Amino acid sequence: MRVLAAVLLISVGLPAAAQSRGQVEGRVTASATGQAIPGATVWLVAQSRGTAADGDGRFTLADLPEGRLVLTVSAVGFASAEVAVEVRPGKTERVEVRLDEAPVETGTVVVTATRTARALEDVSVPTTVVDATEMRQQGAIRLGEVLEAVPGLFLFDDHGTGLQVQGFASDYTLVLLDGEPVVGRTAGTLDLDRLTVAGVSRVEVVEGPSSSLYGSEALAGVVNLVTDLPAPGLETGSVRLRAGSYGQSDATAEVAVGRRGWAARALVNRYGSDGYDLTPDAFGPTTPAFTDWTADLRASADLGAARMRLGARLAAQDQAGAFAGVEDGAEVPYDDTASRIDWSLHPEVTVPLGDRLRLTTTLYGARYATETRHRRQSDGALSYADDFDQRYAKAEAQVDAAWSARHLTVAGVGVIDERLAGDRYAPDASGQAPSAQQGYAFAQHEWAPSRLLAVTASARFDAHTDYAARLTPKLSAIVRPSPAVRLRASVGSGFKAPAFRQLYLAFTNAAAGYSVFGSTRLAEGVAELQAQGQIAQVFLDPSALGAIEAESSVALNAGVSVDVVPGLSVELGGFWNEVSDLIETQPVAQKTNGQSVFGYFNLDRIVTRGLDAQVTARPAEGLDLTASYQFLQARDRDVVDALATGTVFGRDPDGREVRLGVGDYGGLFGRSPHAATVRATLTRGPASASLRGRWRSRYGYRDLDGNGLANRDDEFVAGYGVLDLTLTRTIALPVGRLDAQFGVNNLADVTRATLVPSMPGRTVFASLGLSF
Secondary structure (H helix, E strand, C coil): CHHHHHHHHHHHHHHHHCEEEEEEEEEEECCCCCCCCHHHHHEEECCEEECCCCCCCCEEEEEECCEEEEEEECCCCCCEEEEEECCCCCCCEEEEEEEEHHHHHHEEEEEECCCCCCCCCCCCCCEEEEHHHHHHCCCCCEEEHHCCCCCCCCECCCCEEEEECCCEHHHHEECCCCCCCECCCEHHHHHHHHCCCCCEEEEECCCCCHHHHCCCCCCCCEEEEEEECCCCCCEEEEEEEEEHHHHHHEEEEEEEEECEEEEEEEEEEEEEEECCCCCCCCCCCECCEEEEEEEEEEEEEEEEEEEEEEEEEEEEEEEEEEEEEEECCEEEEEEEEEEEEEEEEEEEEECCCCCCEEEEEEEEEEEEEEEEEEEEEECEEEEEEEEEEEEEEEEEEEEEEECCEEEEEEEEEEEEEEEEEEEECCCCCCCCCCCEEEEEEEEEEEEEEEECCEEEEEEEEECCCCCCEEEEEEEEEEEEECCCCCEEEEEEEEEEHHHHHHHHHHEEEECCEEEECCCCCCCHHHHHHCCCCCEEEECCHHHCCCCCCCCEEEEEEEEEEEEEEEEEEEEEEEEEEEEEEEEEEEEEECCCCCCEEEEEEEEEEEEEEEEEEEEEEEEEEEECCCCCCCEEEEEHHHHHHHHHHCCCCCCCCCCCCEEEHHHHHCCCCCCCEEEEEEEEEEEECEEEEEEEEEECCCECCCCCCCCCCCCCCCECCCCEEEEEEEEEEEEEEECCEEEEEEEEECCCCCCCCCCCCCCCCCCCEEEEEECC
């Protein structure tokens, strides 16, 4: 009887409860055009719930309590708006929300993480954005200066300024310009100082494997330089001049025009230095003098319903240095000159295919060529010449499908053709120059069942002429249990294809006498040396060695962001990467001169893992503070196993042999176990001050006792900290705005003369920029 009564009470009570609640329906449009804004977020702060607008900008919020509620409506590229609505029992209230465009908010939008525009806070993988304002306050002019201040990233000297992400060397991070790869690496390093940040609206950094969208070279992450075009009706221009220590100079002229139906931006940049010398006792500068020119054009135009975008870049550098060689026991000075030219062309057309589909077709071509000459100073005789020429061509089609506000699919296919020429990459025995072709397809689906949860799944299939086909999947999710808390997690795989040098290199160092061959050149290279009588002993039969495989990884990233109180947020995260088939060099033969012949092999298993912590605070209006810390462990598992069994030995500085244990292992070269950054920015009206500090603990740099490890104190670079300060003052002029800037980098004058040649000690600079 009691159960029946309860059922009757519930049966009567439910309709009454439903009638005591109401709902809101609405539509979100752009105030300027009246067009719908699909995906706009509608949030009820008081109820901690919300929804997203559908493809026609419409939304519904049901089961709302009676009374006055405030809706917060936001969308990418628009200013947020708050709308009050009176909810009545059993009624449906209808609202129209019009949002104003707000280009200033584009700094919080990222496109790299998912290949679609997303608010930074909605991205489910570790992503950092440095916008143009922050770069200007830092006084940064090259990409390396921007990235060295980003928590968790490290620069490393190896044939240029390279980037470390999550403990991986620079050849594991893909660098993009407006979504297309920058080509031209030396020994795996893409020199970050090649790239000016003039004209760049923001730099996006995605940490963790991104091969499921971008393929090889994205095993550790992606760095994308993103440019913007002016809105219709805007005409802007700027001239900036900067001078600093060691004859450094930077000059940029830029003009941008926006019209209804088209827009364009063009700039020219000159960057140069007299070089510097940290080792005056040795002949020749530490860093040579150079002059670097960059011209860049970005444009877009409406072609009916379609929209075309064009990106073109041309850069050239001349470099002049000197060094001393030894001939017959005497020091002989040489001139070292080099030149480089690289260009890229990037046309792209986007066509709407109905209300929910959009097709983007892209063509991309790039070339990177260098020339190096060594001439004896006494008579100008040419002693060494090296030319290199890389060409890259890509065609791609991508479809974006917005099935609803909760489902978005991105899919695409493409082909890539790469060709090499140069002294170190001679044609093979059949006369064919090194080349490779690749076809690929990728797909990604984003599903947001509620404001609380969003899941993204992606996968990419790569078929290559030089290695086995690869499938790289990835799954990520973001959970928002409240507006102040965001939980992120991702698991996926990455891969890195064998580099051209690992496949096609055929190089003999005339001065030192050793030889290095890529896997496709190894057999014929050793055979040729044998025919010339230069081989004393063969360790491994090159004909019995198989082709090298692409390196692959499995990675896990997880983190949490908490807005503790207004103006204070904390981020904690961790990462774990397991890499197999790492490609390394190993001797395969000994030459009659005592030197070795090296080849490339799949050898080691690598693990990198770590923890990140970051605190961001705004204790007062205009004052922003950020502090971060990273713990990193980057190790070769085979080395750890050998150390654990007590089979690895080293030699102390006195030459005595010592048995090594796991505790003696310094990890992979160039990796600091501990690192921290601090940043403080104070803005008061037209003036700002930016103070930035970074510290890293010691890291292994070289092997002096022949065991391939960094285990002795003299094999490490001692830990160091660097502090930079930039002061900026903006002055309003009748014709525009004048920015005056003064900065001091490396305030404490820290140097590591021979081990960190890119750190010249304390330097100063001053600049003037006129914007109109």
